[in-house]
Amino acid sequence: MEGRPPEEKELVERAQRGDADAYGQIVQAYQGIAFRIAYVIAGDATDAEDSAQEGFVKAYRALGRFRTDAPFRPWLLQIVANEARNRRRSTGRRARLAVRASAQEPSGDAAPSPEGEVLDAERRTLLLAEVNTLREEERLVIALRYFLDLSEAETAAALGIRVGTVKSRLSRALARLRERAEVTRD
């Protein structure tokens, strides 16, 4: 996950004055998370790249309306996510998320993280399979909030819904995942 670029406010202000280099630095800082959000939503790498690129261009052209005292990241991610949602609507596709092949084997050299202890490879695969079968609106809040580590406010902005709706969808989705985990264990 990218850190906040140095003097982001200053970069945004320079970009607002038409400084393409300053905007380039902003793109560098956020293209990773922008692409991943677009991928989760649009379900396809090409569409995700198009959405992210289009989002950055549109955001640049809309910079005049951006207030520099507001956080930039959610504003930008919202524009990218909107592009990705439009592409998904047009194709009806949905991203099938998968676990990296290397992640399915316990890694020998890296120290196990606390989360790694909680979740072994088999359970990871099962859990992901359950997430993939959730209703799309629930799958998306889970993917954005936990997989991509967005805040609730950013998740809300990306999906064009209210924070309260994010909370309720998350709790519904988590409850469903818990239920299914119970069934699997029986």
Place this chain on the structure above:
Amino acid sequence: MTELERALVALGRELDLPAAPDLAAAVRTRIVAPAARRSWFSRRALVLTAAVLAVALAAALAIPSARSALLELFGLRGATIERVERLPALDPATGRRLGAPVSLEQAGEAASFRPLVPAEPDVHVFLDRASPGGAVTFRWDDRRLLLTEFRGESTPFIQKSAGSGTRIEYTEVNGGPGYWLAGQRHVVVFRDAGGDVREARLAGNVLLWEQGVLTLRLEGARSKTEALEIAGTLRPAPV
């Protein structure tokens, strides 16, 4: 965080997501490119384009319709034409809505402007009150030609998306700036005063231009010459 939530966060780190491409160069090319295209824009068109750009993009951001990379943007008051890689998908539910059939007198009274009337005697007049300031449409008796007039405000009422198979040609019409769109059919979207889509469909040859306070759109002419001839016959409605 519960155990399940921690498990989901951990799972997120193990996901097989495609590597993010480097977008900075492509974005930079696109945001600095308009300067290089200026040579073939007329000055008037350029000023208009600049004026509507912000509004059009603001509207574009708000549109929940499918659209692809925006390659070029042309604009007139109350109308935008964008060149896109792929045409947006059309919702079959939004068919043609000309408004209510009215007499020319009724149209003149209800609209916020004095309509320009074609010389063709057999035209049907429609009034669309949901459009900003009202829109008046003339439909030729044989249904081949449609002429829509509205007061060109800053909010785009008409948005056109054209793929690579559509020619977009700048042309002066009755002394005002305009565009002739021909070739492959393009997508046209009409919006109401609240910005909601009233109508979205494919359209063929179209002449779009500004005349006085009005923006006009003539659809269905066989050629640019025919479209310009018809535009030349327009006269203000009798008071």
